[in-house]
Amino acid sequence: MGTGEQLVTVAAVLLGALTTHLTNYVMERSRHRRELLTRWDDRKLDAYSGYVDRVRAGIFLAVRLYEHREGLRRSEHSEAEMVAELAEAERHRGRSFEQIMLLGGDEVVEAAHELNAAALAVDWQATGKTTGTLEEWRGRNRVVFREINQFHEAARVDLGVQGKVTGDNHPERDLLLPSARRDSETGT
Secondary structure, three states: OOHHHHHHHHHHHHHHHHHHHHHHHHHHHHHHHHHHHHHHHHHHHHHHHHHHHHHHHHHHHHHHHHHHHOOOOOOOOOHHHHHHHHHHHHHHHHHHHHHHHHHOOHHHHHHHHHHHHHHHHHHHHHHOOOOOOHHHHHHHHHHHHHHHHHHHHHHHHHHOOOOOOOEOOEOOOOOOOOHHHHHHHHOO
16 A cells, blocks of 8 residues: 555545544534523523412412402401511512523513513502502403413413413403302392
C-alpha cells in the first residue's frame, strides 16, 4: 500500500471519527434540550395548577365569609377567623402568582394578572372593603371563573396542550346555586 493510499485511509478514518463526534454532540445536545424543556414544563404545570388551586381556595373562603356577613348562611367560625383565613389564602395566592411571573409565558402572565384582579374584587366585597348587591357579588364571581378559564387557555397554549376549555365544545356554565335560593330568585 502506497503513501497516498495510506493518507486517504487515515483521512477517511479521521473524517469518520469527526462525523461520529459531531453526530453524538448534536444528539446529546438535543436530548439535553428536551430534558430541560420537560423539566421546565413540569415546573410550569405545577405552578399553573397550584396558582389556580390557590385562587379557587380563596374564592371558596370569600364565599363563606360573604354568606356569613350577609346572613345567607351562618358559619361555625367567627367572622374574624374567616377574615384571617382569607388573608392567609391571599398570601398563598400571592406566592403562587410570583411563580407564574417567573415561569409563565407572556400570555399566561397577562391572564394571571386579570385573574388576580378579578379574585381581589371578590375578596374585597367579601370582607366589606367594597360594597355591592347580591347580584354584583354574583357578577364578580362569574368574572373570576371566566378569568380562570382564560388562564387555563393561556396555560394550555404555553404548555403545548391541544384543545380548548372554552368554545363550541364547552359551553359557558353559570354559577351553581342551591335550588332553594335559585327557586326564590326566579319566583318558582
